[in-house]
Amino acid sequence: MSPATVPTRLQAWQVLLGGICALVVTVGLARFAFTPLLPPMQAQAGLGVADGGLLAAINYAGYMSGALLAAWIESPVWRRRLYVWALPLALGITALMSCSTAFGVWALSRYVGGLCGAAGMLLGSGLVQGWLIRAGRRPELGLYFIGLGLGIAVSAVGAMGMGALSLGWAAQWQGFALVGLLFVLPAWAWRPPVPPPAARAEAGVVPARRWMALMLAAYFCAGWGFVINATFTVAIVEKQPLLAGQGAWAWLLVGMAATPAVFIWDRIARRLGDVQALLLAFAVQIVGVLLPALSASLAAAMLGAVLYGATFIGIVSLTLALVGRHSPANPGKAMARLTLAYGAAQMAAPALTGRMVEASGSFDAALWLTAGVLALGMAALAGVLRLPPR
8 A cells, every 4th residue: 555545634643642642551551550559559558579479460461361362353443443442441440459459359450451451562553553554654663662661651750759749559549540541532532543445455474483483482581571570670679678769760760761762772673683683682681680689789770770671662662563564464463473472471470470589588589580581582582583584
């Protein structure tokens, strides 16, 4: 389809900005707000470390369920419909966290929050990338994934601000739901349209099985590294006696580092190649993961947060965009299939980490394990370099 035949009701900046706002709501608030609110929930609502890890695992089980659904649904009409429904639902389940101290209610909220996150990450990114392809624009997702870093920053600033006002854990969840209204409005107004029939009929290409298998393995390892930091960054800092009260600052640094990093990784990929850029991102993330294990200083904790924020966003953006470009007929479905591996790691890692921390009293062993898993991901990417994508 030529750019001239793409519907002109929406401009590229509107589609991208709407997608960014959708990510803030469906991922930044519905999923990531749990990270800065984990310490106050532990202090005020009696949530233990193991149960916190279990809630994170349930959240990622919801994300994985959403990825399965996204990989199964062929209809572009339904893919867009589910994406749109996820926007108000994300606000509802965020508010639900404040309604009870029952673990079952929290588990329901976290599971549905995972579904909403999958809608924003997979259905939304597929719709946006498909729109960019049809519009004749560069099909990179770096701009779109600004929403991840911005969502983290919003959750961190919100938690810091509401904490400074001495609001309890429940009031903070309600506050995040209200903040989400500001982002739902543009996300709803500028949601990507359903692809026209001509675009749906275009033949797509399928990546080679071994190439895809190695990408799946690498993305599983990336998911392990991602979720440990996404769930426990604040808790890791707060657990250090000399760093108590600094956890929200670490989470804010994650968001601040992630927001501009998407541009940097797109440029690195243009210069080095997509897989080479991914290898570099994995290596830097390993350094960031190990810093808190090697030093209990505030500088190590904050630098580790910066390196994590600057790399996880690049790994997600480059991987999904790479696979999406090799499946132009339905990029969202290809991304969803890849994300099943990511989701499997997100289910297993938090629950295991919670048990390890309770048993040892320290995050060090879990961080070393995470670094080892990321190294295995680098080995898988090295294998990708030796294979053609098709």
